Amino acid sequence: MTSPRIGVLALQGDVREHLAALEAAGAHAVPVRRAGELAAVDGLVLPGGESTTIGKLLVAFDLLAQLRELVGSGLPVYGSCAGMVLLADRVADAHGPLVGGMDVTVRRNAFGRQVDSFEEDLLAPGLGIVDAPLRAVYIRAPWVEEAGDGVEVLARVRSGPAAGRIVAARQGALLVTAFHPEISDDARVHRAFVDLVRAHA
Numbered sequence: 001m002t003s004p005r006i007g008v009l010a011l012q013g014d015v016r017e018h019l020a021a022l023e024a025a026g027a028h029a030v031p032v033r034r035a036g037e038l039a040a041v042d043g044l045v046l047p048g049g050e051s052t053t054i055g056k057l058l059v060a061f062d063l064l065a066q067l068r069e070l071v072g073s074g075l076p077v078y079g080s081c082a083g084m085v086l087l088a089d090r091v092a093d094a095h096g097p098l099v100g101g102m103d104v105t106v107r108r109n110a111f112g113r114q115v116d117s118f119e120e121d122l123l124a125p126g127l128g129i130v131d132a133p134l135r136a137v138y139i140r141a142p143w144v145e146e147a148g149d150g151v152e153v154l155a156r157v158r159s160g161p162a163a164g165r166i167v168a169a170r171q172g173a174l175l176v177t178a179f180h181p182e183i184s185d186d187a188r189v190h191r192a193f194v195d196l197v198r199a200h201a
């Protein structure tokens with residue numbers, strides 16, 4: 001599979017940016033809104049946006065059960081920000097429907113109500129980000145509060161009051177980041193995900 005077909009869930013959120021980043025990373029990227037489209041992808045991105053809204057829309061578009069089943073059967077999925085919330089098995093505060101699949105507890109808007117956004121340079125060897133740091137942009141971002149034994153921690157916040165918090169993780173074919181690489185014009189996280197999709201094909 002030279003150019004895997006990777007979908008971006010296109011119900012709400014920053015879909016276009018992910019489609020562009022996936023194409024830059026060597027994938028054939030397609031928006032996904034229907035069951036037939038979801039059934040035809042080798043991997044899926046759950047974009048940033050509003051996790052409660054995306055959860056409700058997954059129910060309204062009749063995609064939630066299918067997506068849970070695909071996650072259960074090993075479909076590679078990358079969740080960024082709101083997408084990370086949706087892939088969590090547990091959310092610290094009340095939440096509507098989740099996709100689940102990753103053995104983590106996530107806290108929404110974890111950087112604090114005053115902190116709408118926060119940026120820093122990040123290295124994440126597990127994501128192939130070794131020499132030049134990635135500009136990590138957090139927008140009303142969640143963090144992983146607790147991770148189960150099977151979860152590989154890929155990055156932690158380096159500075160400020162949130163220092164040490166987990167902001168990137170992987171479990172099997174599921175990848176999550178609290179930040180938004182799709183808006184930093186840096187395709188390395190998407191490239192790591194495309195590699196993950198290839199490895200699971």
Ligand SMILES: NC(=O)CC[C@H](N)C(=O)O
Nearest residue numbers: 048049050051081082140
């Ligand atoms: N940029 C984002 O995706 C924000 C996520 C949003 N705060 C949520 O919990 O759904």
